[in-house]
Amino acid sequence: MAADHKSPRSRGMLGGRRGTGGRGQRAKVGSARTAIAQVLTKRARGIVVQLGSKVPSLAMILLYIGLLMVAFLSSHVEGKRDAVLYCGACRALVDELQYEIRKVNPKKTIDVGSFRISPDGTQGKSKVPLATSELYLTEVLEDICEKMNDYGLHVDPKTREKSYKRFAPRDGEGIGSIDFNNFQFNPDDSNSLKFACERVIEEHEDEIFSLITHEADGLTDKLCTEKSGLCKEVLHHEL
Template identity: 45%
Template sequence: MRCGACRALVDEMEWAMSQIDPKKMIQTGPYRINPDGSQSIREVPLVRSEGNLLEMMESICERMEDYGERTDLSTSRKTYMRVKSRNGESMDLSEATLDSRVTSSLKFACETIVEQNEDEIIEFFAHETDNVKDRLCSMRTDLCDHALNTPHDEL
């Protein structure tokens, strides 16, 4: 469950970040004036700013209600897939099981992951762009022991 929640969290964060104009910049740094009269302000992309990422993480686990459970028949491993479309298109739900207990457990697992790994999540999304799902959920947090063998488009 925790592995699926982590992978869904990464998918949702990546989607939310894709909705922000990558050209928008924000000034960060201390706004104090240095003794020489200069300021140590730098511009970073809004999408990867700590404040923006924190704001996204506050509501990201609410989206776990849009997921259903799927059991891989060959491995009997449970995975989680989006069952509600973000853009209104119909989705193939034949492999997913919809259960309020599963979605509430997934949401709770997501909230726990965010609470326990907030700094790591911000660090990865502020700087990393490749394989965040595997690198965060497996290598950094050890939530997924099998993720390196799981295709990137699956949860």
């Protein structure tokens, strides 16, 4: 993807901490989760007010507590996560990130650090590879989960193990030896995988930046198994 190296858009100065562009979009997901709780809390108060003159005080208190518990559970309980789905989303995310990094000329660099001039007349700036800079990675992460549409649930014909794999070729790539008979295509799968991808970024964004900027080897295992634990349960079943 093309990055505007001279115009960091809404992220502030070049090399600065990433701004709220992509984070703001992902924050909407978190805000939506609290909306139900807020609505139910208002309804609880309204019901208590309406029944205040008719219901004994103890029963009114119990009613209020019960409704607040429903609101709390609606906001915080998502149910058990699908281990295959979230592990697949994490692995696909890393695969797409590494692909985008490989597209950038490794010799290209970007200035990071402070643009202020110190008393001795120098600036506290340094150069880092553009491909692993926070500026470039932030731009990539903003729409990388859209790539989840190119993945599908794959069932190994021998072991019957399920995992999410890419079935759509990238630009300039051929279809290869992909056997589409081993994929279970469901219209809802891409949306579920996209949502899981967004959650992985939302919850592990700092680890993603840290591992990539420090050029960690085995990025997939480090992020999806060691740091996030998203693939631990899947690997346990495969052993």
